[in-house]
Amino acid sequence: MHLTNDCRAVSDVLQRVGDKWTVLVVSKLGGGPLRFNELRNTIGGISQKMLTTTLRGLERDGFVTRTVFPTIPPRVDYELTDLGRELLVPVQALGDWALKNIDRVNASRERFDAERGP
Amino acid sequence: MHLTNDCRAVSDVLQRVGDKWTVLVVSKLGGGPLRFNELRNTIGGISQKMLTTTLRGLERDGFVTRTVFPTIPPRVDYELTDLGRELLVPVQALGDWALKNIDRVNASRERFDAERGP
DNA sequence: CGGCATCCGTGGCGATACTG
């Protein structure tokens, strides 16, 4: 494989991780399988369209499984795959780092914005 | 601080990491300070506008410093801060994971797309 | 050399309404 392609591939995965809802969805699923509206409610603020889109992307990449129960009313469970649980490890590490250092980042932002004052 | 706010804060940092060029820029700067066009050339494919925007964002967040040498022609060095170097640790871990597992992800994508055939 | 200003196309994302 080529080095440049590697960079693109890595960027590709990182952008999936970086999109607006993926990390929240994956981390919620880290506690075990959830139904569509259970996810929707525990996350809060996400539209059904974006939850569907996010879950389809995660399913396509092999991070979650989608299980349909043909009952009435219908029921759909989402669960992390092994790959998804493996992904959770470095993602949580990054998340923990972000949580520990968010204050430093915010402080830097305020300083930066203050110097660019009106 | 509130739990929901924590999630937002983490998302905030993750989205910065996930945007198109940030990780590439930070990893290039991991090898030491670079000038604007040095960065531009080693990355390849990035417009000056996006490089400027990316660097401003990183500077605002406290991940890089910007040093101007008032010479002719002008010279500007960019360098990782301590915070930037710390960020590099979990980011590289995620990058390494992505590189190791990109084949599994691509295989899953092809399978998924194949089932949704013409 | 290292920007900033401007224009513009694409796509992410939300709101709303409808369906199996």
Add this chain to the structure above:
DNA sequence: CAGTATCGCCACGGATGCCG
């Protein structure tokens, strides 16, 4: 309940041209 369909906004990102 768990979607699909449609619309519209606007932020992201590329291309180009000018400036200190």
